[in-house]
Amino acid sequence: MTAQSLATDPTISHASSGGMFLGFGNSFRKEVTEWLRSRKALIVAGVSVLGAVFMTLIPFIAKASGEAEEAGLTSMDPTANVLLALAGQTVGLIAIVATMALLSGERDRGTLGWSLTNPVSPTAIIAAKFVAGMVVFSIAAIVIPLIASVALATVVYGGPPDLMVVGTFGLLFLTVPAFYIALTIGLGTAIKATAGVAGAALALMFVPQILGGFIPLVAEISPTSIGLWATAVAKGEPASALTPVSWLVCMIAILVAAKVVFERQEV
Amino acid sequence: MAEPNLGRTLDVEGNPVKQEQPMTNAISMVGLTKHYDDVQALTDLTLDVPAGAVYGFLGPNGAGKTTALKVLAGLARATAGSASINGVAVSAAGEHRRQLGYLAQDPRFYGWMTGRETLRHVARFRGADANREPWIASLLERAGIADAADRRTSTYSGGMRQRLGIAQALVGRPAVILLDEPVSALDPLGRKDVLDLMRDLRGETTVFYSTHILDDVQRVSDHVAILDHGRLVKAAPTQALLGSFTQNTLRVVLGGATDGTASAMAGLAGVTSAVIASSDGASTTFDVATEAGGSATAQRSITRFAVDAGLTLISNSEETLDLETVFLRLIDNKEVAA
Numbered sequence: 138m139t140a141q142s143l144a145t146d147p148t149i150s151h152a153s154s155g156g157m158f159l160g161f162g163n164s165f166r167k168e169v170t171e172w173l174r175s176r177k178a179l180i181v182a183g184v185s186v187l188g189a190v191f192m193t194l195i196p197f198i199a200k201a202s203g204e205a206e207e208a209g210l211t212s213m214d215p216t217a218n219v220l221l222a223l224a225g226q227t228v229g230l231i232a233i234v235a236t237m238a239l240l241s242g243e244r245d246r247g248t249l250g251w252s253l254t255n256p257v258s259p260t261a262i263i264a265a266k267f268v269a270g271m272v273v274f275s276i277a278a279i280v281i282p283l284i285a286s287v288a289l290a291t292v293v294y295g296g297p298p299d300l301m302v303v304g305t306f307g308l309l310f311l312t313v314p315a316f317y318i319a320l321t322i323g324l325g326t327a328i329k330a331t332a333g334v335a336g337a338a339l340a341l342m343f344v345p346q347i348l349g350g351f352i353p354l355v356a357e358i359s360p361t362s363i364g365l366w367a368t369a370v371a372k373g374e375p376a377s378a379l380t381p382v383s384w385l386v387c388m389i390a391i392l393v394a395a396k397v398v399f400e401r402q403e404v
Numbered sequence: 405m406a407e408p409n410l411g412r413t414l415d416v417e418g419n420p421v422k423q424e425q426p427m428t429n430a431i432s433m434v435g436l437t438k439h440y441d442d443v444q445a446l447t448d449l450t451l452d453v454p455a456g457a458v459y460g461f462l463g464p465n466g467a468g469k470t471t472a473l474k475v476l477a478g479l480a481r482a483t484a485g486s487a488s489i490n491g492v493a494v495s496a497a498g499e500h501r502r503q504l505g506y507l508a509q510d511p512r513f514y515g516w517m518t519g520r521e522t523l524r525h526v527a528r529f530r531g532a533d534a535n536r537e538p539w540i541a542s543l544l545e546r547a548g549i550a551d552a553a554d555r556r557t558s559t560y561s562g563g564m565r566q567r568l569g570i571a572q573a574l575v576g577r578p579a580v581i582l583l584d585e586p587v588s589a590l591d592p593l594g595r596k597d598v599l600d601l602m603r604d605l606r607g608e609t610t611v612f613y614s615t616h617i618l619d620d621v622q623r624v625s626d627h628v629a630i631l632d633h634g635r636l637v638k639a640a641p642t643q644a645l646l647g648s649f650t651q652n653t654l655r656v657v658l659g660g661a662t663d664g665t666a667s668a669m670a671g672l673a674g675v676t677s678a679v680i681a682s683s684d685g686a687s688t689t690f691d692v693a694t695e696a697g698g699s700a701t702a703q704r705s706i707t708r709f710a711v712d713a714g715l716t717l718i719s720n721s722e723e724t725l726d727l728e729t730v731f732l733r734l735i736d737n738k739e740v741a742a
Contacts, residue, residue, distance in 0.1 A: 159498055163528040167514070174516045247512030254477050254506035255529040256576075258498045400496055403480045 160257025161265055168269030181235050182277035189222035189282035193289050215290035216298035220306055220371065222286035225313050225364020228278055229342055232317035235274060237335040239266045240325030240399075250404035259400045263322060267392070270318045275311055283307050306371035312384055313364045317342070323391040326398040360384040430455040430580045430610035431476065435485035438471050438634075445471040446634045448485070453627070455579070458606045460625035460642070461614040462731060468634040469614035470509060473584050476612075477506045490579040502530070505573030505581040509588065511565050515558030519549055519568050522557055523575050530576030540575070547571035548597055562589040570598065574609070581605070583613035587620060599624050622646075622727040630734055637734050642727070649730050653723040654692040654699065655681070656706055659716030661688040672709055674701030687718055 172178045191198070196211060196218065212218065243249040252262060283303060291297045320341060324334045342361055349356025356362050357377045363384045369376035431453035438446040446468045453459045463469050474480040476487055478494055478501060487494040490503040513522050523540045544550045547567040552560065557568065566589050573581045586602070587595040603624045605611050615621060621628055622642065629639035638645060656678075658665065665688070669678040674694050681689045694702040703720050710717040 156497075160529050163525065166528070167525060171514070171516065246515075247508070247510070248514055250479055251508065251512055253479055253498070254501060254504075254508070255526060256498055256501040257529055259496065401481075403474075 157258055158261045158264060160255060161261040164252070164257055164261050164265030165269050168265050169273060172269065172273040177235055178273050178277045181231055181274060182281050184231060185228070185278040185282040186285045188224075188227055189286045190289060192221040192224070193218050193286045194293065195221060197293070213294055214298075215294035215296060216302050218294065219283070219286045219290045219298045219303050220368055222282055223279060223306075223310055223313075223364070225361070225367075226342075226346075228310070228313045228364065229317045229361065230339075231278055232274060232314045233321055233335060233338045233342065236270050236318050236321040237325075237338065238331045239270065239322055241329060241331040241334055244329060244404070245331070253404055259402075260396050263326070263392075263395050263399055266322055267318060270322070271311075271315055274314045274318060278314060279307055279310055302371050302373075306367060309367035309370055310364060312367060312381070316360050316363060316384060316388060319388055319391045319395075323395040326395045326402065358383045360387040428455060429453060430457070430490055431459075431487070431612055433472070433476075433485065433487045436472065436475060436482050436487055437484040438468075438475060438480065439483050444634050446475070446482075449631075449634070449636050450485075451629055451636060451639055453580075453610060453612050455610050456607050457627050458602055458611045458625050459613070460621035460628040461612060461631065462616070462618065462621055462628055462727075463614070463631035464616060464735060466633075467631040469631055470584055471634075472631070473506075473582050473612075473614055476582055477501070477504065502576070503579045505576060505578040507566075507569040507573045507581070507583045507586055509584040510562075511569035513557040513560075513565065513568065513572075515556060518554050518556055519544060519560070519564075519571075520553040522568060523572055526572045526575045543571040543574055546574075546601065548594075563591060563594045566590055567594070567598070570601065574605075578609060580610045580612060583611065585615055586613055587615070587617065595620070618726070618728040618731055628727070630731060632735050646725055646727065646730060649725050649733065652694045652696055652699065654694060654702060654706070655719065655721060655723045656690040656692050656717075657687050657719035658690065658710060659687045659718055661690075661715060665713070665715070666690060668713070669706060669709060672702065672705040674698035674703075674705055687716075691723070 196213060200211075240249070243252070249262075253259065283306075287298055287300070287303060317338065321334055321338050324337050328334050328337060345355055345359035345361050349359060349362070358379050360380070360383050362380050366376045366380040366384075429452040431451075433449050433451045436446055436449040437444075449468075449472060461469050461472070471480060475482050476489065476494060478496060478498060481496065482494075489500045492500040492503050494500050514525075517525060520540060523543060524536070527536045527540065541550070541553075544553045547570050549560075549564055549567045549571070552564060557565065560568065566586065570581075570583070570586060573583065583602075587598050590598060599620055602611055602613065606626065625642050627640070628642045628645055630637040640648070656669070661683075666678045666680055669675055669690065669692060675698075676693045676695055678690050678692045681691045683689070692702065692706070699722060706720050707717060709715075710720075
C-alpha cells in the first residue's frame with residue numbers, strides 16, 4: 138500500500154465559509170458538465186435549430202402549400218420572420234422535457250443523497266441546477282437558433298434583419314426558459330416522480346392558455362404568456378405590463394418555495 | 405511523520421487548526437430521537453465517539469443504525485435531541501459536513517463520471533487546490549480501484565462502488581468518516597481489504613461504522629455500541645464489553661469428574677458456584693462463578709482440588725465469549741452487562 142496518510146498531504150483544505158450557497162460553484166460546474174456530457178445540450182440545440190429554420194422559412198413553405206395568404210404569412214421582411222423562429226410554447230415544451238428530471242432523476246438514482254453528504258447546502262444545489270440549466274439551455278435553445286435564423290434570413294430574404302430588434306427579442310425571450318426551468322425544479326422538490334413533474338408542468342403551461350381563450354385577463358396575467366409579451370415588446374407593439382410583473386412574482390414564489398421545500402426534505 | 409488527524413480540522417497547509425478547547429469526542433449525540441410517522445426509529449440516543457477510534461455501531465436490521473448515521477450526515481432531521489461532528493453542530497445547512505466523509509449503504513455516483521473524476525468532484529467541495537492529484541491517486545490505490553480509476557462509474561460493480569465510496573469519504577481528510585454497512589456488498593476478499601483499510605485508519609481519523617456482522621466488529625473495532633429497536637443497549641470499548649460478560653467466570657474442564665465434583669468445587673476458596681455445562685464421558689466442563697476479583701484464588705484452589713481428588717485438569721481459565729454471544733445475550737435476553 139503506497140497511500141499517503143490522511144494527515145500528511147496538505148493539498149486538501151477545509152474551506153472556511155459558504156452559508157446559503159455553500160458548494161454552489163462546484164455544483165454549477167457539475168451541472169454544466171452533465172448537460173454537455175449527456176448530449177442533452179446538443180439535442181436541445183439540434184431540435185431548436187431545426188424549429189428555427191422551419192419557422193424562418195415559413196412564408197416559403199406556406200406559399201408552396203398555397204396557404205400563405207390565408208395564414209397571413211406572406212411577409213418577406215427578414216426581421217419579422219426571424220422573430221417567428223422562437224415560439225413560447227415550443228421553447229417551453231423543450232425546456233420542460235429537458236429539465237423535468239433535474240431533481241427527480243437524481244433522487245431516483247440516489248446521487249442527490251450522495252451530493253448532500255458533501256459540504257453543500259440544499260439551496261446551492263437548487264440554485265446550481267437553475268443557473269446551469271438557464272445558461273446551457275439559453276445558449277442551445279435561444280442563442281444558437283437565433284444566430285441560425287438570422288444567417289438564414291439574411292440569405293433567403295435578401296438582407297439582414299434588424300439586429301437591435303432581434304437582440305432585444307432574444308434577451309427578453311430568456312424569460313421563457315427561466316420560467317419553465319424554475320417551474321420544473323420547483324415541482325421536482327415536491328413531486329418525486331419525473332412523470333409527475335412533467336404532467337404538472339404541462340398542465341400549468343396549457344391551462345392558463347386555454348382559460349385565457351375565454352377570459353383574456355387570465356392570459357394577460359399568466360407567466361406562460363411571457364413569450365408573447367417579449368415578442369410584442371421587441372416589435373414595438375403594445376404589451377401588458379401585468380405579464381412581466383406576474384412572471385417576476387411567480388418566479389420569486391417558485392424559487393423561494395423550492396428552497397423551503399427542498400431544505401425541509403429528507404433524502 | 406505528521407501528527408494524525410484525530411478529530412481536528414486541517415488548514416490549507418495541512419496543519420491542525422487551533423481550537424479553543426481540546427476536542428475529545430469526534431461525535432456527540434445527545435438525546436437523539438427520530439420518528440417517521442408512527443415508527444420510532446431512534447429513542448433518546450446519547451453516545452460519544454472518542455476521536456481516533458474505530459467505532460462499530462452494531463444492531464439487528466431495523467435497529468436504527470442507518471437512521472442515526474443519516475441524522476449525523478444531515479440527510480435526516482432528528483425529531484428531538486442534538487448531535488455534533490468534531491464540535492460542529494449537525495444541521496441541514498451542511499457546515500458540519502466539512503468535518504465528515506460519508507459512505508451510504510448502497511453508494512451511488514454519477515455514472516457519467518469516472519472514479520477519478522468522482523474523487524475530484526468531492527475534493528472540490530472540500531476546498532482542494534490544484535495539487536490534489538497525488539492524493540486522489542493514492543486514495544484510488546488504497547481503495548483498490550486504481551486500475552478502474554478512469555472508467556465510468558456506471559460500469560462499476562457493487563463492490564467497486566463500495567470501494568470508491570470509501571475513497572470519496574476520505575478525500576477531504578475529514579475528522580470523522582461515517583460508513584453505513586461498508587462491507588455488506590463485498591466478497592470475502594474485498595471484505596478483508598476494506599476491514600484492513602478501516603483498521604489502518606485508526607489514529608488517522610475517527611471511523612464510525614454500522615454493521616450487523618459481529619465478527620467484523622470484533623476484528624477491527626476498538627469501541628462498540630449496540631442498538632436495538634432504536635435504543636442504545638450498550639456502549640463500551642470492545643474488550644471491556646467482552647470482559648464484562650466473562651468477569652468472575654471460569655471455564656473448568658476435568659477428566660474423571662463425578663456427580664459430586666460440582667458441589668465440591670462450589671465450596672472451594674474464591675468460588676461462589678459451579679455447575680456442569682457439558683459432559684462427553686471422558687471430560688466434564690464446568691461453569692464456575694467466582695467472587696469478585698477472586699478469579700486467581702479460585703483458579704489456584706481448583707488446581708489444588710483437582711490434584712488432591714486425582715482428577716485430570718484439562719482446562720482452568722477465564723471464560724472467553726465472542727461478540728456474537730455477547731450481542732445475542734444483550735439483544736435477546738436484554739441481559740445487563742456488569
